[in-house]
Amino acid sequence: MSVLVVGTTALDSIKTPTAENPRLLGGSASHAAVAASFFAPVKLVGGVGEDFPPKYLALYRRHHIDLAGLQTMPGKTFHWSGEYESNMNNRRTLATELGVIETFSPTLPKAYQSVPFVLLGNIAPALQNHVLNQMTRTRFVVADSMDLWLNIALPDLLKLLKRLDGFVLNDSEAHQLTKTDNVFSALKKIHALGPKYVIIKKGSHGSILSGPKGFFICPAFPLSKVVDPTGAGDSFVGGMMGYLAAAKGPVDVNIRRAMVYGSVVASFCCEGFGLNRTTKTRHGDIKKRVKELEKLTRF
């Protein structure tokens, strides 16, 4: 089955303690779509400006990502810049320039509307709601978000939460949303807002799922060198949704393994700037790391 991915298709300027890279291909949808494409066909919904380099379109195509829902509009592509501290779990947003995303309100191609697995990647919650309104036969809908939207669009986000099967956010956002530091208490409070599955990401410390079958602690793959963690969260959820779309059987049986696959794809993302390492990853590399994680966590 296919996965529909909506989110930002961006140009990212990223600064780490050792390097600086301007205008890389980034955005929540780019990272999630490439990650999901390792497992299942992907249909992308996004908007870019006239400055979007054709080589980045070619990159999506190499991953067999359906671009019928990617619009090129007059204006500038969404641009994000961020800077990491030496502890790469900490980063600062330097600038968010919405560009064409500010007025983006897509009508989905007909073939997109019946896709069963829907990933509403990080973008304005009003837009996530708008896309979901057009879907006719969803089986599993998951959304991701970010502190910016919690700050400026909370009512839209709360409306969205009621319509989701799953919600993924990081620990600081969970704290911001629920006003609690305790991750298990936060999970409970987020369930009360709607989603049956809630996943809290903890950067290099992995993630925690709370769902109908209880909790699952998903490890992050141990990396001794992180080059650029931008997009790791999107790669995680993209990989997870791709795996779920490809797997036989119900979501609640497959979701733990799907998270582990997502976690492994995210580890590759961290080993290069932007999508540089993810796009060089092969299916065999993913399988090998999943096996290693299995060994590391068995007791």
Ligand code: AMP
């Ligand atoms: P992550 O590291 O998983 O949080 O994702 C970072 C990616 O999200 C980058 O590629 C950015 O282009 C994109 N991004 C940054 N800020 C936003 C935002 N406010 N809304 C949507 N996408 C964003």
